Amino acid sequence: DIQMTQSPSSLSASVGDRVTITCQASQDISNYLNWYQQKPGKAPKLLIYDASNLETGVPSRFSGSGSGTDFTFTISSLQPEDIATYYCQQYDNLLLTFGPGTKVDIK
């Protein structure tokens, strides 16, 4: 199976800060990488698909980049409503894997 790692596992930042999360795949997954946001007690929500495409209705402060094995997720200006856990997820031939998650909170 393809394994996913994420870093950091948690972070604390101030409102307005730029926040960056990285995700690494154990083998080349091209751009088959998605990012989700999960707020406490809620179902996950898709933010970014195919590494860099913003899902409809998602604020433009969220972005993604990367290909191959290394990917980055960025919040350009952290807002209080962005407090959540963020997960990357790869899809390779209908075998999917989630990363362990990054918990983001406000300093």
Added chain:
Amino acid sequence: EVQLVQSGAEVKKPGESLKISCKGSGYSFTSYWIGWVRQMPGKGLEWMGIIYPGDSDTRYSPSFQGQVTISADKSISTAYLQWSSLKASDTAMYYCAVVITTHAFDIWGQGTMVTVSS
């Protein structure tokens, strides 16, 4: 509106069987893959498996192969996740989610909490 509505919370004893459901509406149920995701208390998301309701083609995560069964009844636009013998370690929130417009889980159900305790 595309929607997935899951069955309600369950409390079961170890060794019991269980089948939870996920009903799709607002889209062509037979044309898109539906997956199941486990989230144990305080833990991350784990992909369990995925089914194509049109022909019941099913793929499982190696971690869940043989532990659960995923199925679908296209006549009632409903996918299922079932266990034949529950364990305490099956206690978790279970989500269904569908792949529609992207190569990702676009739409999620509200989750079904399964508690297994003697």
